[in-house]
Amino acid sequence: MAETWIVLGASSSMARALVRRLAARGDGLILAGRDLADLERDAADARVRGAAFAEVVRFDAREPACVAPILARAKACEGTVSAAVFVGSMPPQAEIDADPGLIEGVVTDSFTGPARLLQGLAPIIEARGAGTVIGVGSVAGDRGRISNYVYGAAKAAFATYLSGLRNRLGRAGGHVLTVKPGFTDTAMTWGIEGMFLVASPDKVATDILSALEKQRNVIYTPFFWMGIMGIIRLIPERVFKKLSV
């Protein structure tokens, strides 16, 4: 029996690119998000491309009540159930500075909302002795920068969470892949100035799939961001605090 994937944030173009590849290998897909009418079109696309099945469920990271029905659906699936998390939101830092009330939403979207669902999925993976969690973080989580430190903090929290979850699920036959994309050409970044080395969503999806095959734990995509972030992490804090990178 093929694998079933719960995809949170399925409307992201990165998710869409991965879903197409998973569909082509015949996996089952549960596309979770807020824009259900549009996700139905993604589900149709997945079916045409060969998915065993593709359906849509509502997931709003900020509504804890969404979690239970998705978990119930997961339990009802035979075989391996895996999850891929693409949820995240990045309001401009200036808006957050003006309205600190936004912080909670950013942290919920990138961390606590998805974590709540994964927390419920973990026992299912453990019970079945198989299953993968793909968590999309960001290079922004590797170091807090003046231009988006709240978003970065949420992504750092998610990465730390994934590390712990890996530790837990690894013992039971599960696997956790943390993905840290650099600048990617998606709706989130359309029109943002000053981006460089921008990758396509397809590139991110290809990297994710090959990392899955190799059972990698943490990847940067494209790979060169590992080098860039390695250097950025090495800069002493007393120097870094004066930079605007």
Added chain:
Amino acid sequence: MQWKTADYAGWGRALRARGRIARPERVSALRDALAEGGPAIGNRLSYGDGALNADGAAVQMTRMDRLLAFAPETGVIEVEAGATIGALLKLLAPQGWMPAVMPGTGLATIGGCIANDVHGKNHHGAGSFGQHVLAVTLMTQTGPREVSPASDPALFRATMGGQGQTGAILSARLKLMAIPGQRMKVVETRMRDFDSFIAALDASEADFTVGWIDATAKRKRLGRGILEEGTLVEGTRPGPERRPKPVPFDAPRALLSWPVVKIFNRWYGSGVPDSGRKRTRALDEFFFPLDALTDWNRLYGKRGFHQFQCVVPADRAPALKEILTTIARGGVASPLAVLKRMGPGRAGHLSFPMDGYTLAVDLPARARVPALYARLEEQVIAAGGRIYLAKDALARPESMAAMYPELEAWRAEAAKADPERRLATDLVRRLKLRSA
């Protein structure tokens, strides 16, 4: 962010625009973007200004590219308009189907193929792209609306080849062509000159034909080149997937100087022995030979280039020979010239095809090109032919009524669908397509 302001260009890079561009990834974002006005555009493979809207807004459809339904028994597929022809071919060929009409690049979107009612190497038999469209869904102010030849024949006709002026196409239902396998048997034959080329095109019984000609050859050699005839055959894809190579920088001007082009053409022609050559090719290699190099338009340098493509009626082959003579004498480099036989098939008021012969020649953007183009334009009108809007950057508005006799009927439909002319492109304004 929904909008960004960018400098952008047509494929020829000679005409440019600065304006706001949105690239929606979902229907609700598309609806919001369209509410601000501006045409839908695809991958901007139209050579001139067909996909430009200077100082205005444009909605790039390339991320609206989902496959909505496919019936492998009947070969009908419904796709969002931003999907590319090449992506469809890749997905469908292993299942025994392909788009019935494909232009020379796999990067063209379905929306672009409809809005220019494109033709392929099988036009003489299969007709134009729009003839295989069963229905389109247009985004209107009140929401998506399906339009078919039965539901609204006039609007449907105005949409096929309609330069996007009847509304943004959200999706289309297409009748595919059944194929026996993923291979094309190709026979290449050398052609001595123009007359033998025309005779060979007329005599050919192949489903797919294209003539590559050396537009720099003059006098006795005028019109020499290679005729490629393709027949679909059984078998899996021959050879591995292609990996397109990028052209990393704009070519220096010298690269395409006249002598270099002549040498290029001689070399190209010499790849085929006198006795001809038979090869088996993968479908994408046959249909989209130029896609092997991404961004090959950079080979023409920063100033860019134009393409002149015309069609003349079948009984006016001699006029086409005159046109080719004008080009060869013009002394402007044109390493990529194509000669094809066309059938009568066309789906819209402004569709390009007519029963006859079509010639397409690249012209680097140089000072003397507009004058040359104007001369060619006159010759085309005199021959009762027309210039292809998808390639055009230089034609004059006065020529349109003669070339496109159904222009008035189209205008009326476009005006009904978009009374405020919110969808006008630079091409539509330059050629005064929507105003008398």
